[in-house]
Amino acid sequence: xxxxxxxxxxxxxxxxxxxxxxxxxxxxxxxxxxxxxxxxxxxxxxxxxxxxxxxxxxxxxxxxxxxxxxxxxxxxxxxxxxxxxxxxxxxxxxxxxxxxxxxxxxxxxxxxxxxxxxxxxxxxxxxxxxxxxxxxxxxxxxxxxxxxxxxxxxxxxxxxxxxxxxxxxxxxxxxxxxxxxxxxxxxxxxxxxxxxxxxxxxxxxxxxxxxxxxxxxxxxxxxxxxxxxxxxxxxxxxxxxxxxxxxxxxxxxxxxxxxxxxxxxxxxxxxxxxxxxxxxxxxxxxxxxxxxxxxxxxxxxxxxxxxxxxxxxxxxxxxxxxxxxxxxxxxxxxxxxxxxxxxxxxxxxxxxxxxxxxxxxxxxxxxxxxxxxxxxxxxxxxxxxxxxxxxxxxxxxxxxxxxxxxxxxxxxxxxxxxxxxxxxxxxxxxxx
Numbered sequence: 001x002x003x004x005x006x007x008x009x010x011x012x013x014x015x016x017x018x019x020x021x022x023x024x025x026x027x028x029x030x031x032x033x034x035x036x037x038x039x040x041x042x043x044x045x046x047x048x049x050x051x052x053x054x055x056x057x058x059x060x061x062x063x064x065x066x067x068x069x070x071x072x073x074x075x076x077x078x079x080x081x082x083x084x085x086x087x088x089x090x091x092x093x094x095x096x097x098x099x100x101x102x103x104x105x106x107x108x109x110x111x112x113x114x115x116x117x118x119x120x121x122x123x124x125x126x127x128x129x130x131x132x133x134x135x136x137x138x139x140x141x142x143x144x145x146x147x148x149x150x151x152x153x154x155x156x157x158x159x160x161x162x163x164x165x166x167x168x169x170x171x172x173x174x175x176x177x178x179x180x181x182x183x184x185x186x187x188x189x190x191x192x193x194x195x196x197x198x199x200x201x202x203x204x205x206x207x208x209x210x211x212x213x214x215x216x217x218x219x220x221x222x223x224x225x226x227x228x229x230x231x232x233x234x235x236x237x238x239x240x241x242x243x244x245x246x247x248x249x250x251x252x253x254x255x256x257x258x259x260x261x262x263x264x265x266x267x268x269x270x271x272x273x274x275x276x277x278x279x280x281x282x283x284x285x286x287x288x289x290x291x292x293x294x295x296x297x298x299x300x301x302x303x304x305x306x307x308x309x310x311x312x313x314x315x316x317x318x319x320x321x322x323x324x325x326x327x328x329x330x331x332x333x334x335x336x337x338x339x340x341x342x343x344x345x346x347x348x349x350x351x352x353x354x355x356x357x358x359x360x361x362x363x364x365x366x367x368x369x370x371x372x373x374x375x376x377x378x379x380x381x382x383x384x385x386x387x388x389x390x391x392x393x394x395x396x397x398x399x400x401x402x403x404x405x406x407x408x409x410x411x412x413x414x415x416x417x418x419x420x421x422x423x424x425x426x427x428x429x430x431x432x
Contacts, residue, residue, distance in 0.1 A: 080401065081432045092128035098182055098431040100142075104282050107422035111284035111414075118142070120281070120427070121181060123151065133157050150228035151203055162211030165221075168203050168228050171239035172210065172219030173261045175305045175318055176338075177202070178241075179358045182431045185316070186392050187408045188281050190338035191379045192303065192320045196276040196288075197336055198261075203227055204237065210356075215245040217357040225269050235269030235293070238262050243305075243357035253352040253359075257305040262298065269293035274322070274334055276379050278388040279412030280423035286388050286414050288381045289324040289332045297325030309352060309359060312344035316359070332383040340375035340392075348398075364398045371396040373408075387415040404429045 077083040083094035100120040106113040122142040128135060134156040139149040154167025170178060177193040189195040194202035206223025218241075225235030243257035265272050272291040277283050291297045303320035319337040326332060342350070348362035348369040362369055373394040380387040394408040406427040413420050 090132075091130050094127055096125045096127070096432055098123045098125075099429070100181070101428045102187065102281070103426045104280065105424045106279070106283060107424070109421045110417060110419040111279075111421050113279070113283055113421060113423075116282060118282070120187075125152075134163075147229035153228065160209075160211075162209055162218075165208040165210070166206075168205050169208065169221075170202060171204055171206070171221045171223055171237065171261065172208060172241040173239040173259045173301070174198075174241075174303070174320075175243075175257060175259075175307065175316065175358060178356060180360075182429070183359070183361045185314075185340055185342055185373050185396075186375055186394055187406050187425055187427050188277070190318070190340065190375060191276055191336045191377045191388075192318045192338055196377075196379060197274050197301065197320060197322060197334070199273045199275045201225075201227070201263075201272070206237075212355045212357070214354045215248045217241070217243045217355070225263060225265065225272075230270065231268065233268035233270070233293070234266040236264050236266060241357070245352060245354065245357075247308075248352055248354065251311055251349060253307075253309045255305075255307040255352065255357065255359075257357060259301075259303050259305070261301040261303075263300075264298050265291055265293045265296055267296065269296075272299045272324070274324070274336075274379070274381075276377075276388050278377075278390045278414055279419075279421040280390075280408065280410040280425055283410075283412065283423050284414070284419060284421055286386065286416055288379055288386050288388070289322070289334045289384070291324045291326070291332075295325070295327035297327060297331075299324050307359065309350045311349060312347065313341070314343070314350045314359065315339070315341040330383060332381055334379065334381050336377075336379040338375055338377045340373070342371050342373040342396075345370040345372060361404075362398065364401050368400070369398040371398070389413045389415075402430055402432055 072087050074087060075085045081094055081096045083092065085092050098121055102120045103117045105115040119142040121140055123138055123140045125138040136152045136154055138151040138153065140151050141149055143149045150168055152169050154165050154169050156163050156165040174193045176189050191197060194200060204223035205226055206221055208219060208221035210217065210219035220240040222238045225237055226233055239259065239261045241257060241259035243255060245253055245255045247254040263272055270293050274288045275285050276288060277285045291299050299322065301320050301322040303318055305318040307316035317337065317339045322334040324332040324334060344362060346369060350359045350362055353360050373396060375392040377390045390413065391411045392408055394406065397405045406429060408425045410423045412422065
């Protein structure tokens with residue numbers, strides 16, 4: 001019995017030892033498998049890290065290539081027109097234009113008139129800069145082909161705190177004359193401009209210098225009395241204008257200015273006349289004064305101006321005193337002035353352009369803008385007792401920044417002939 005117990009104990013002991021060994025072998029195997037899995041997982045992580053680093057290098061290289069392409073390619077802007085700028089910003093070219101299509105009807109009195117339609121303006125404009133010089137070339141196909149259609153054709157350079165302009169451009173005189181035709185309050189400019197006092201002498205060949213700040217301008221120009229299409233002559237002229245806006249913020253502007261113009265009808269010059277369409281364009285006209293080119297006399301003009309834009313309200317006025325030289329007898333004294341204004345009926349405000357000392361068109365919202373307009377024009381040759389006046393009432397509808405419709409009713413009065421012709425006029429205007 002004692003031996004049996006001993007044998008049983010030995011058997012149990014041997015069995016336990018065998019089980020322990022087996023368990024140990026199982027643990028070792030499991031640990032080995034886990035180690036193998038960890039090693040495989042580490043290898044995959046390392047592989048993924050290598051792939052990520054490689055992809056990062058590819059991404060960086062791609063980004064660098066894209067940046068190189070972006071910075072090395074010209075920039076194209078199509079907002080409001082087409083503008084191309086070189087990658088280094090040294091060269092620019094933009095294309096714009098305007099279409100002004102007018103319809104006229106007359107309430108006839110004494111003068112003979114014909115209602116009609118016409119393209120008042122049909123322009124293409126190329127402008128930009130190259131090597132630090134600005135340039136502009138503009139042709140009005142509504143005025144005819146060739147040189148007859150030349151408008152702004154010049155090169156310009158910033159220097160001495162301002163800008164020099166060489167070529168064919170407007171002399172620095174008459175506030176409304178210097179206002180773009182796209183931003184006129186009424187369909188035609190007032191008497192104290194190339195529409196009357198300077199009778200088509202709008203763009204001249206010469207040199208000008210303009211210096212401007214946020215609320216002032218000072219410009220002077222010297223020019224030949226010859227437009228691009230005019231005959232060659234030795235007539236010369238000069239003009240200067242200064243402006244100052246003591247109040248100028250986002251909602252309120254008060255503007256004052258003065259200008260002077262001198263024209264010397266030297267050898268070969270055409271006559272220098274002041275002729276006024278007192279009942280609108282294509283209506284009857286009255287010559288107020290003339291200095292003949294053959295007399296080689298002079299025309300000089302002194303003028304002052306004032307304007308303001310306060311919220312939706314706007315006003316502008318100019319007064320000019322001109323002297324037309326005569327070969328015999330006293331020089332002819334011509335006085336002309338206008339007062340015009342507008343009121344925006346559903347919001348809007350006419351902004352001030354400090355760089356040129358004129359006012360622009362209001363910014364147009366999605367709903368469009370309505371503007372009520374009016375003007376009174378007066379011109380008189382005190383020497384010859386010739387006088388013409390006109391009243392204009394109008395409405396402008398700004399559909400969007402490019403499209404505008406204009407309606408004008410003009411009542412003319414010619415004291416020389418007694419004619420009181422009136423005109424109804426409508427313009428469809430698109431500019432880009």
